[in-house]
Amino acid sequence: MASCDLRRRDRRVAEAVRHAIDGEPPTGVNSRLGLAFTIDSASAGISSVVPYRPGVVMRRFVIPALIMLVVLIMWSATPAIATVDDATSVEASQAEVPEGFEAAVIATEPQIQDPVAFWVDPDGTLLVAETERTNHGTMDNRSSPWQLEDDLQALTVADRVAYLEKWKDKRANGMDFYREKEDRVRRSIDSDGDGVYDASTIFAGPFNDVADGIGAGVMTIGDEVWYTNIPHLWRLVDEDGDGVAETQEAIQSGFGVRFALYGHDMHGLAFGPDGRIYWSIGDRGYHLETADGRILADPRSGAVFRCERDGSNLEVFATGLRNPQEIAFNDVGDLFTGDNTSDAGDRARIVFVAEAGETGWTMDYQSLDGDNLRGPWEQERIWEVVTDENASFRPDWTLPPIAHVGAGPSGFAHYPGLGLPEEYADHFFMCDFTGSRPNSKVWTFRPVPDGAGYRLENPRIFAKGMLNTDVAFDWNGRMLVSEWGGGWSATKQGALHAISHPRGMADPRITEARNIAIEGFANRGMFDLAELLGSDDQRIRQSAQQELAERRAVAAFEDVARYERRTLPRLHAIWGLGQVARIEAARNRKIGSAMRPLVALLRDPDPEVRVQAAKTLGDPAYAPAKDALVEALVDPASRVRYHAAMSLGAIGDREVAPYLIAMLAENDDRDRWLRHAGVVALARLEARAAVEELIASPAPSLRRAAVLVMRRWADPNLERLLFDDEPTIRTEAARAIHDLPVAEAMPALASLAAAYADAEGTTDQTGIEVLREIRRCDSSPDGKDLATLADFERAADSVDRLPVFEGIDDGGANYLTRLESRIRIPETGEYRFAITSDDSSILRIAA
Incomplete structure (x- = not known):
C-alpha cells in the first residue's frame, strides 16, 4: 500500500x-x-x-x-517508473450507444497503446495486452507467400522457427527482423481518482523472441496474472507491489506451430464454472508436451483448452475452430464464442462450444482458392447454420454454429449482472472488428436453450463508431471497450471507452459487490460465503464458490444445493461440489460425500438443477451415479439427457452402451447435440460390440452414429460403411477415411473412384477469363459510390489476364470494410466490376 x-x-x-x-x-x-x-x-x-x-x-x-x-x-x-500524460482527460466518446446510455473515453495513449485484450481488477487496475508485432515479427501467409508451403508442413514451433531461418534473406536484418518489435502487458491506474487512467508501468515484457506473438489474452487469478502469448501460456507475478512482474513463468509451451493468418493467436482466458481456466487458440495449431508426459497435437485447427488453476491437467476441450478470439460462459455454465470468416463468402459464426465438439475448420482450407475455394468448408457448407437447403449434404461429424453475427468477432464478454437495464440479463457482448471504425460494432445477444443445444435470441447492434478489439465489465457497472489505433497494423495509439447507464450505475449493489471483491474472500465466514453464492454479480458468485471449494465446504454447498429456492446459487453450489470432488480425487481421497447430494438432485423439479447435477457427476467420473444417470437418459429435458450421456461416457462402464443406443434411436437424428453426446459417450467407452450392433441396425440414424463413433477411433472398419444403402452414410464414411486419413481403408475408398469419374453435373469453367486492371488510389474512398470514382476513369497502373479474379496483397493500410455481394448475371457476355481492396480479394463467377 x-x-x-x-x-x-x-x-x-x-x-x-x-x-x-x-x-x-x-x-x-x-x-x-x-x-x-x-x-x-x-x-x-x-x-x-x-x-x-x-x-x-x-x-x-x-x-x-x-x-x-x-x-x-x-x-x-524505488517505485516503478510511471508515465504521466498531461493531455489525458475525460472526453466525449465518438461511440454511438443506445438511448439512455452514455459513453466517455477514460484512457488514451500512452496509458493504452495497440490494445488487443484487457482485464480490469476490482480496484480499477487495468492490464492491457499490447502488441507492436503485427506483420513485424508475427507474420501472415498472405503477405509472405514464399513461406506458405513450409508453414503448411510445420508440426512444431521449432519447425516454424527453422523455416524462418531458411527464408531470413527475405527480411530486412534477417532474423533480427523478428526481434525488433515487442508485445507487452501494460498496467494502468487512475492515480488521482478522477475516473481517467493517467499512469502506467510495463508490467511484463518485452516479449520479442523469434517465435513470440501476438499476446492476445490477459487475466488476473488471485495474485497471479495469466497471459497468452504464442508459444507460451505465462504466469506473471508482481512479488513486491511495484507494478512490474518479477516472476515470468511459462506454464505450458508449444502453442502456434504455424503462422496461418494475422490475428489467429492464443487468447480468450476465462474462468469456468467448474473452477478451471479456459482459453482459446486460432488455427495456428499446437504441439504440447504436458507435465504428466502426454502429447496434445494438432497443427491445423483452432481449439479451446482448459486446465486447473495450478496449470495441471491440461486438456483440449473442443476443436475445429478457425479463430475463436475470446470465449465466455453464460449464467448456467455453457461456453460460447464468435468465430471468424475465411473471406470466401462464408459468414462469421456464433458457436456453442460443446465438450469434445468439432466445428469442422482446418487451416489447410485457407490455402484453397479458385474452383476449389476453401474446399469442403465452402462446398459442403460446414460454416453455415443448418438449413433445409444444406441439411442433406452438410457433414454430420461437425457441430454447426447457432447463428451468424458480424464479420470479424474479437472481444467477447458475458454481462455479469449489475449496471445495465434488466433487458440485458444473461446477454453476451461481442466486438465486431473490421479494420474500419465506421464499420466496426459491438453486438449483443442472448443464447436460449433449443433442445440440447441453443439458438440465438434477438442479436442486435449495441454500439458502433469504435475500432473495438475487446470488451469487458468493470466493477463500477460500466462496459469498457478497447479501441485499436487504426487499420490492421500497430500505430502506438489506442483508447478505452466506458459505456454506462446512469440509472443502472446508481444501483447500490454495485458498490457492495465492488467492496466485497476488493476486500477479498479468504477472511469471510462460511455463512457469508454461502450467502454470496446468491449474489447478483456472476463474478462474486464464482469467487465465493472458489473459496468454499478450496475449504472443501461440502456441508455449505449441500445446504444451498438442496434448500435454496433460487436457481443460480444452487448451480454454483453444484459446481462447487464438483470442484471439491476433483480436489479430493487428486489427493486419492474418497469423493462420495461431495457427489452423493448430486445423485439425489437428478430428480429435482428444477430442470436446470437436474442438468447441472448430471453434468457435474461425470467430471470426477463418479461410478456410483451410473444407474441414476441411466434413468436420466429418458428425462423430459433434452439437456439433462445430453449431460447424462456425456457423464456416462466419462464414467466408462460399457454396460450402459445399450441405454445410450436406445437414446440415439429415440432421437432419430432430430437433435444433433443429443447425437453428439451419444456418439462421444460410446467412443469414450470403446464400446466396439455396441458399434457392431449399430452397423447392423436397419435404422439409418444408428448406422450414421456408428460412422461418427468410428471416425473418432480412426477405425479401418469404416470401409464397411462405404457400401451402405443410404448415400449420406456412404458419404460420411468416405469423409472420415479421407480426412483423418485412415490409411488401411484408403484402397477401398479408391476403388470407388471409377464409379464417380463420369458423374453428371460438372461445370466447364474453361471459357471464363478475367482481365484485372489495378488503379492505386492516394486516399480511401468512402464506399458510397465506387462506380463514379474518378480514379476508375484514368489508365490502369497494371493489367493482367487471369483465369480467376484475385485482388492484390498488402495494397495499403486504408481498409474500408469487409464486403460480401452476390450479383446475378442474366446472360453471357462482358461485364465490368469495380472493387476497392488493400487486402486479398476474390470475385467468384459461377455458371
Missing part, C-alpha cells in the same frame, strides 16, 4: 514541477486565495505559505525543494 501512495505522490510532485515551470497553479496552490506552499524535502509536508504569483514565486521558492523530493522518493522507495 505504501508503494502505491508513493507512486501517486510522485505524480502530484511531477505535476507541481511542470505547472510551476509553466507558470500555472501547482498541486497545493489555491489560486483563488492567492496562496501557495513550499514543501519540506525531509517530511514531504507544508513548510511555509507564501503569496502566489504565477511564474515568479514558484520558480523562486518551490522548484528546488520539489525536485529534491522527487529524487528522495525515487531513491528510498
Whole structure:
C-alpha cells in the first residue's frame, strides 16, 4: 500500500514541477486565495505559505525543494517508473450507444497503446495486452507467400522457427527482423481518482523472441496474472507491489506451430464454472508436451483448452475452430464464442462450444482458392447454420454454429449482472472488428436453450463508431471497450471507452459487490460465503464458490444445493461440489460425500438443477451415479439427457452402451447435440460390440452414429460403411477415411473412384477469363459510390489476364470494410466490376 501512495505522490510532485515551470497553479496552490506552499524535502509536508504569483514565486521558492523530493522518493522507495500524460482527460466518446446510455473515453495513449485484450481488477487496475508485432515479427501467409508451403508442413514451433531461418534473406536484418518489435502487458491506474487512467508501468515484457506473438489474452487469478502469448501460456507475478512482474513463468509451451493468418493467436482466458481456466487458440495449431508426459497435437485447427488453476491437467476441450478470439460462459455454465470468416463468402459464426465438439475448420482450407475455394468448408457448407437447403449434404461429424453475427468477432464478454437495464440479463457482448471504425460494432445477444443445444435470441447492434478489439465489465457497472489505433497494423495509439447507464450505475449493489471483491474472500465466514453464492454479480458468485471449494465446504454447498429456492446459487453450489470432488480425487481421497447430494438432485423439479447435477457427476467420473444417470437418459429435458450421456461416457462402464443406443434411436437424428453426446459417450467407452450392433441396425440414424463413433477411433472398419444403402452414410464414411486419413481403408475408398469419374453435373469453367486492371488510389474512398470514382476513369497502373479474379496483397493500410455481394448475371457476355481492396480479394463467377 505504501508503494502505491508513493507512486501517486510522485505524480502530484511531477505535476507541481511542470505547472510551476509553466507558470500555472501547482498541486497545493489555491489560486483563488492567492496562496501557495513550499514543501519540506525531509517530511514531504507544508513548510511555509507564501503569496502566489504565477511564474515568479514558484520558480523562486518551490522548484528546488520539489525536485529534491522527487529524487528522495525515487531513491528510498524505488517505485516503478510511471508515465504521466498531461493531455489525458475525460472526453466525449465518438461511440454511438443506445438511448439512455452514455459513453466517455477514460484512457488514451500512452496509458493504452495497440490494445488487443484487457482485464480490469476490482480496484480499477487495468492490464492491457499490447502488441507492436503485427506483420513485424508475427507474420501472415498472405503477405509472405514464399513461406506458405513450409508453414503448411510445420508440426512444431521449432519447425516454424527453422523455416524462418531458411527464408531470413527475405527480411530486412534477417532474423533480427523478428526481434525488433515487442508485445507487452501494460498496467494502468487512475492515480488521482478522477475516473481517467493517467499512469502506467510495463508490467511484463518485452516479449520479442523469434517465435513470440501476438499476446492476445490477459487475466488476473488471485495474485497471479495469466497471459497468452504464442508459444507460451505465462504466469506473471508482481512479488513486491511495484507494478512490474518479477516472476515470468511459462506454464505450458508449444502453442502456434504455424503462422496461418494475422490475428489467429492464443487468447480468450476465462474462468469456468467448474473452477478451471479456459482459453482459446486460432488455427495456428499446437504441439504440447504436458507435465504428466502426454502429447496434445494438432497443427491445423483452432481449439479451446482448459486446465486447473495450478496449470495441471491440461486438456483440449473442443476443436475445429478457425479463430475463436475470446470465449465466455453464460449464467448456467455453457461456453460460447464468435468465430471468424475465411473471406470466401462464408459468414462469421456464433458457436456453442460443446465438450469434445468439432466445428469442422482446418487451416489447410485457407490455402484453397479458385474452383476449389476453401474446399469442403465452402462446398459442403460446414460454416453455415443448418438449413433445409444444406441439411442433406452438410457433414454430420461437425457441430454447426447457432447463428451468424458480424464479420470479424474479437472481444467477447458475458454481462455479469449489475449496471445495465434488466433487458440485458444473461446477454453476451461481442466486438465486431473490421479494420474500419465506421464499420466496426459491438453486438449483443442472448443464447436460449433449443433442445440440447441453443439458438440465438434477438442479436442486435449495441454500439458502433469504435475500432473495438475487446470488451469487458468493470466493477463500477460500466462496459469498457478497447479501441485499436487504426487499420490492421500497430500505430502506438489506442483508447478505452466506458459505456454506462446512469440509472443502472446508481444501483447500490454495485458498490457492495465492488467492496466485497476488493476486500477479498479468504477472511469471510462460511455463512457469508454461502450467502454470496446468491449474489447478483456472476463474478462474486464464482469467487465465493472458489473459496468454499478450496475449504472443501461440502456441508455449505449441500445446504444451498438442496434448500435454496433460487436457481443460480444452487448451480454454483453444484459446481462447487464438483470442484471439491476433483480436489479430493487428486489427493486419492474418497469423493462420495461431495457427489452423493448430486445423485439425489437428478430428480429435482428444477430442470436446470437436474442438468447441472448430471453434468457435474461425470467430471470426477463418479461410478456410483451410473444407474441414476441411466434413468436420466429418458428425462423430459433434452439437456439433462445430453449431460447424462456425456457423464456416462466419462464414467466408462460399457454396460450402459445399450441405454445410450436406445437414446440415439429415440432421437432419430432430430437433435444433433443429443447425437453428439451419444456418439462421444460410446467412443469414450470403446464400446466396439455396441458399434457392431449399430452397423447392423436397419435404422439409418444408428448406422450414421456408428460412422461418427468410428471416425473418432480412426477405425479401418469404416470401409464397411462405404457400401451402405443410404448415400449420406456412404458419404460420411468416405469423409472420415479421407480426412483423418485412415490409411488401411484408403484402397477401398479408391476403388470407388471409377464409379464417380463420369458423374453428371460438372461445370466447364474453361471459357471464363478475367482481365484485372489495378488503379492505386492516394486516399480511401468512402464506399458510397465506387462506380463514379474518378480514379476508375484514368489508365490502369497494371493489367493482367487471369483465369480467376484475385485482388492484390498488402495494397495499403486504408481498409474500408469487409464486403460480401452476390450479383446475378442474366446472360453471357462482358461485364465490368469495380472493387476497392488493400487486402486479398476474390470475385467468384459461377455458371
